[in-house]
Amino acid sequence: MEMPSLDPEALARRPELIRALRHFLPPEHVIADQASLRAYECDGLTAYKQKPMLVALPETTQQVSQILRVCSDLGVKIVPRGAGTSLSGGALPVADGVMIGLAKFNQILEIDYHNRCAVVQSGVTNLAISEAVRSHGFYYAPDPSSQIACTIGGNVAENSGGVHCLKYGLTTHNILGLECVIPDGRVIRLGGKALDSAGYDLIGVLTGSEGLLAVITEVTVRILPKPETARAMLIGFSSSEASGNCVASIIGAGIIPAGMEMMDRPAINAAEDFVSAGYPRESEALLIVELDGPKIEVDFLISRVEKLAAEAGADTVRISNSDEEREMFWKGRKSAFPAVGRISPDYYCMDGTIPRKALPRVLSAIMGMSKKYGLSVANVFHAGDGNLHPLILFDANVPGQLERAEDFGSEILRLCVEVGGVLTGEHGVGVEKRDLMGVMFSDDDLKQQQRVKCAFDPLQLLNPGKVFPVLHRCAELGRMHIHDGKVTFPELPRF
Amino acid sequence: MKEFWPNTSAEIKTAILDALSCDRALAVCGGGSKAGLGGEVNSDWVLNTSNFTGIVDYEPNELVLTAKAGTPISEIASVLKEASQHLSFEPPDWQLFLGNEGSIQTIGGVIASNFSGPRRIATGAARDFFLGLEMVTGRGEIIKSGGKVFKNVTGYDLCKLLAGSYGTLGVLTEVSVKCQPLSQKVRTVLVLNLSEQQAVEVMSDGLNSHLSITGAAHLPEKTASKSRVNYVGQAGTSITALRIEGVEVSVIERCEKLRKRMSAFGTVEELHYHNSKKLWEEIADINYFCDNKEPVWRVSIPPYSGAAFVEAVRRELNVEVYFDWGGGLVWMKLLEHKGEKWGSEMRALARKYSAHAALVRPGNVNPKRTPFFEVEDPGIAWLNRQIKHSFDPKGILNPGKIFGALL
Numbered sequence: 097m098e099m100p101s102l103d104p105e106a107l108a109r110r111p112e113l114i115r116a117l118r119h120f121l122p123p124e125h126v127i128a129d130q131a132s133l134r135a136y137e138c139d140g141l142t143a144y145k146q147k148p149m150l151v152a153l154p155e156t157t158q159q160v161s162q163i164l165r166v167c168s169d170l171g172v173k174i175v176p177r178g179a180g181t182s183l184s185g186g187a188l189p190v191a192d193g194v195m196i197g198l199a200k201f202n203q204i205l206e207i208d209y210h211n212r213c214a215v216v217q218s219g220v221t222n223l224a225i226s227e228a229v230r231s232h233g234f235y236y237a238p239d240p241s242s243q244i245a246c247t248i249g250g251n252v253a254e255n256s257g258g259v260h261c262l263k264y265g266l267t268t269h270n271i272l273g274l275e276c277v278i279p280d281g282r283v284i285r286l287g288g289k290a291l292d293s294a295g296y297d298l299i300g301v302l303t304g305s306e307g308l309l310a311v312i313t314e315v316t317v318r319i320l321p322k323p324e325t326a327r328a329m330l331i332g333f334s335s336s337e338a339s340g341n342c343v344a345s346i347i348g349a350g351i352i353p354a355g356m357e358m359m360d361r362p363a364i365n366a367a368e369d370f371v372s373a374g375y376p377r378e379s380e381a382l383l384i385v386e387l388d389g390p391k392i393e394v395d396f397l398i399s400r401v402e403k404l405a406a407e408a409g410a411d412t413v414r415i416s417n418s419d420e421e422r423e424m425f426w427k428g429r430k431s432a433f434p435a436v437g438r439i440s441p442d443y444y445c446m447d448g449t450i451p452r453k454a455l456p457r458v459l460s461a462i463m464g465m466s467k468k469y470g471l472s473v474a475n476v477f478h479a480g481d482g483n484l485h486p487l488i489l490f491d492a493n494v495p496g497q498l499e500r501a502e503d504f505g506s507e508i509l510r511l512c513v514e515v516g517g518v519l520t521g522e523h524g525v526g527v528e529k530r531d532l533m534g535v536m537f538s539d540d541d542l543k544q545q546q547r548v549k550c551a552f553d554p555l556q557l558l559n560p561g562k563v564f565p566v567l568h569r570c571a572e573l574g575r576m577h578i579h580d581g582k583v584t585f586p587e588l589p590r591f
Numbered sequence: 592m593k594e595f596w597p598n599t600s601a602e603i604k605t606a607i608l609d610a611l612s613c614d615r616a617l618a619v620c621g622g623g624s625k626a627g628l629g630g631e632v633n634s635d636w637v638l639n640t641s642n643f644t645g646i647v648d649y650e651p652n653e654l655v656l657t658a659k660a661g662t663p664i665s666e667i668a669s670v671l672k673e674a675s676q677h678l679s680f681e682p683p684d685w686q687l688f689l690g691n692e693g694s695i696q697t698i699g700g701v702i703a704s705n706f707s708g709p710r711r712i713a714t715g716a717a718r719d720f721f722l723g724l725e726m727v728t729g730r731g732e733i734i735k736s737g738g739k740v741f742k743n744v745t746g747y748d749l750c751k752l753l754a755g756s757y758g759t760l761g762v763l764t765e766v767s768v769k770c771q772p773l774s775q776k777v778r779t780v781l782v783l784n785l786s787e788q789q790a791v792e793v794m795s796d797g798l799n800s801h802l803s804i805t806g807a808a809h810l811p812e813k814t815a816s817k818s819r820v821n822y823v824g825q826a827g828t829s830i831t832a833l834r835i836e837g838v839e840v841s842v843i844e845r846c847e848k849l850r851k852r853m854s855a856f857g858t859v860e861e862l863h864y865h866n867s868k869k870l871w872e873e874i875a876d877i878n879y880f881c882d883n884k885e886p887v888w889r890v891s892i893p894p895y896s897g898a899a900f901v902e903a904v905r906r907e908l909n910v911e912v913y914f915d916w917g918g919g920l921v922w923m924k925l926l927e928h929k930g931e932k933w934g935s936e937m938r939a940l941a942r943k944y945s946a947h948a949a950l951v952r953p954g955n956v957n958p959k960r961t962p963f964f965e966v967e968d969p970g971i972a973w974l975n976r977q978i979k980h981s982f983d984p985k986g987i988l989n990p991g992k993i994f995g996a997l998l
């Protein structure tokens with residue numbers, strides 16, 4: 097993975113930078129010794145490692161602003177980091193840059209039940225928000241599997257999803273306001289407790305911007321009343337086609353479950369070995385369907401789904417009768433990644449999205465690739481919204497396996513695009529899928545995205561080397577080429 | 592005067608390159624249903640997207656529809672209805688309100704103005720259902736962003752920037768939107784005779800319950816009297832309306848629970864499917880303020896502050912109002928003209944309540960003095976200019992439409 101070339105000037109300025117930062121940060125919040133820097137060398141995509149030049153741990157928005165000012169004055173790169181759980185290398189440091197860790201932004205500032213929102217600092221974990229409002233019967237809906245650890249700032253940066261986003265939306269649908277600091281150090285407050293604000297939807301473009309546009313310091317999230325009841329079903333099938341058909345018929349019947357997940361046999365067995373959730377080991381595909389809402393509605397819809405499952409040829413159906421049982425059903429799915437981690441020294445998690453109808457084709461092609469690359473694969477799948485997570489099993493200590501896993505992964509993602517889908521559903525482009533962006537976007541598409549980058553960050557100091565395969569200078573991107581006013585379509589009516 | 596009626600993206604590109612090389616601005620329009628909304632575009636070159644029609648792709652089981660930007664919303668609605676689906680953000684129809692009867696509302700126009708109806712408080716705005724686009728930028732480049740699937744974080748979400756951009760960043764040529772199943776049953780519980788403050792509290796109570804309310808509006812007596820729904824128009828009191836949708840067994844049970852809960856606050860009535868539909872359409876389409884052309888403000892505000900804000904306005908001005916989004920959207924018609932400086936005073940007052948006020952129908956207010964909306968914060972204004980510049984560096988698309996002199 098090629099990263100932007102090292103800036104010797106920035107490296108030479110390290111001592112000066114440390115002094116400048118310690119001017120307004122307590123000395124222990126400027127991490128400079130090599131041993132401590134190691135803790136920051138990678139995120140959840142551990143194949144890539146790089147120690148940052150320095151780590152700064154601000155506690156206030158003003159400090160973030162000062163750090164960005166110092167860095168932009170000195171032309172030093174900046175990489176924001178929340179909890180470092182990114183699976184695409186979004187929080188991978190650069191050797192000649194400062195990493196800003198948001199861990200100390202851990203305060204819940206306000207909970208406003210009247211307006212159904214909470215104002216929290218960006219380093220608060222996803223789960224902590226739901227915990228803070230639980231006593232009042234509320235929760236924050238997006239629930240990535242990493243929710244104990246990942247931060248809301250990281251969720252906004254990645255536009256993270258979760259198993260319930262089929263019904264309740266992604267991060268972008270659940271954010272009302274942001275406070276952020278743009279690279280020149282200006283603090284910008286966007287939105288708030290009202291639904292609309294004036295001008296372009298800057299919150300919308302910041303969500304999912306992977307730390308390339310601004311450092312997020314505060315987030316106003318929507319909170320929702322917890323559904324009265326939730327029940328889950330485990331539905332086993334003897335083929336993934338049958339389970340795919342079942343998903344289509346549930347949606348076709350006008351039912352939008354709170355969550356609808358699929359696992360294939362290797363994933364089922366890995367999860368079952370790990371947590372004994374009672375998954376049907378003999379099934380080729382397992383659907384977990386959750387319905388939530390008023391009890392009478394849930395019971396009604398459960399019986400409809402049961403019928404649809406039988407029509408689709410389900411082998412086994414189990415329905416949760418208590419919250420403990422429901423949580424048990426989910427436990428296997430939610431720990432699928434660590435479960436697979438136990439059966440293989442390493443695994444590589446992919447994240448493409450496809451139109452649901454393409455599922456049988458894509459799954460059988462993945463099986464073919466598995467043979468071709470000589471690597472096993474376990475599939476977990478947000479079936480309701482077409483988001484695939486093939487987990488490619490490999491051993492990094494065996495020479496060549498990492499490269500093969502990466503090739504396998506990129507072939508899967510290319511196929512996702514080919515069938516009308518996209519490269520990444522929720523994990524982000526980061527460094528991992530950067531060089532595949534051209535599979536989905538033309539040069540012009542990517543240039544316009546980079547112009548948006550330049551709008552926020554004209555010096556291109558924030559999170560460099562991520563998302564964009566080819567770096568253009570902002571001045572070059574801004575230039576306009578008008579072809580001598582030549583009209584290429586003379587048949588166009590003129591008046 | 593020059594009019595372009597392009598039939599392909601390439602022709603739009605040509606029109607834009609033409610405008611760039613002749614240093615002319617382009618007024619971008621669709622079916623004209625929102626003519627008069629926003630500032631006047633100072634240009635005699637017009638680009639009309641009305642020839643860009645047709646549904647490109649729709650498979651009900653995928654819950655995604657792709658259409659050319661000029662496709663009439665009515666066509667999309669009827670195709671969706673055949674599959675028992677709809678656009679759940681309830682695109683409102685302002686033709687009557689803006690005096691554009693007989694025009695055509697297009698999907699591109701709905702998206703470009705981020706038009707959303709009462710369900711927004713529960714399930715989101717147009718922007719939340721906008722998955723992908725193809726467009727021609729003010730540079731004359733044909734680009735795409737997003738995709739045809741719901742879960743997608745590949746690259747920046749330019750769709751969000753285009754939703755609500757009013758044709759100032761680019762000309763949309765094709766859009767993909769997420770569709771949702773239609774509810775089997777719709778009912779509305781009415782609570783009679785609440786004050787505005789009580790209504791805000793009651794709506795908050797409803798929205799905070801387990802009852803999955805998908806609409807919460809309050810019509811003060813005078814506004815309610817204009818409703819064509821009998822129960823509402825003839826109630827002779829204010830009306831607070833809470834909508835419940837879903838499968839039959841659930842709607843019946845939740846309505847019963849809601850009625851019980853609400854009877855503590857006042858007399859309770861219930862509307863069934865057709866009357867419900869009619870009422871929420873009136874609310875979305877601002878039907879109550881269609882009888883004349885007085886200035887109308889649309890104020891987006893933290894829902895719980897809606898009534899207090901209106902009370903503060905009333906101390907200074909005679910207004911007629913109603914509330915949607917649980918109090919979070921205030922429609923306000925000015926019944927008197929207190930001079931042009933009132934525009935900035937209204938905005939200052941809105942700011943005090945963390946609200947944002949748009950002058951959606953200027954009436955006799957001079958829109959040059961009081962623009963459609965204002966971006967007050969200098970940092971945000973700078974970012975808006977930067978974004979605009981990145982898509983349309985020469986400012987040829989809809990100049991003056993949304994930011995007044997800013998851009």
Ligand SMILES: Cc1cc2nc3c(=O)[nH]c(=O)nc-3n(C[C@H](O)[C@H](O)[C@H](O)COP(=O)(O)OP(=O)(O)OC[C@H]3O[C@@H](n4cnc5c(N)ncnc54)[C@H](O)[C@@H]3O)c2cc1C
Nearest residue numbers: 178179180181182186240241247249250253256257307312
């Ligand atoms: C076991 C496991 C399960 C996961 N499950 C899911 C899942 O179900 N759904 C899902 O969507 N993701 C999932 N993820 C991915 C990951 O947890 C999410 O992307 C998460 O949002 C990252 O949050 P973080 O705080 O760890 O951010 P980091 O990893 O620290 O950073 C992620 C990106 O955001 C930027 N960033 C972080 N904080 C800020 C900030 N305050 N301002 C600006 N930029 C910032 C970083 O520069 C980086 O580009 C999973 C990861 C793991 C390890």
